[in-house]
Amino acid sequence: MKCPYCGSEECINKSALNIYLKAVETFLKKYINIKFKYPAVGEVGICKKTGGRIYLCPYCKVPFKAPFLNKGEGHFNCPNCNKTLNVPASNKLVC
């Protein structure tokens, strides 16, 4: 899996990635039939060269750059597969 910023494999945090994939698998099974309930993207590392956060889509499992988010907007679309995703919880806490 390559960093979406610099293309290096080094930037992805493998343990964070594994934890996220397990958690999201449970989520997808549980909420598959519930509308308006979206899985949060995973934070799977920070680029060592650019300092950018690396996010992972739970559907297509492609890492991508932190999206530009409008204030008050709780979700966005994956740049790869266009599914609706929630922002990570850590971002919501920032005021």
Ligand SMILES: [Zn+2]
């Ligand atoms: Zn990188």
Ligand SMILES: [Zn+2]
């Ligand atoms: Zn996707």
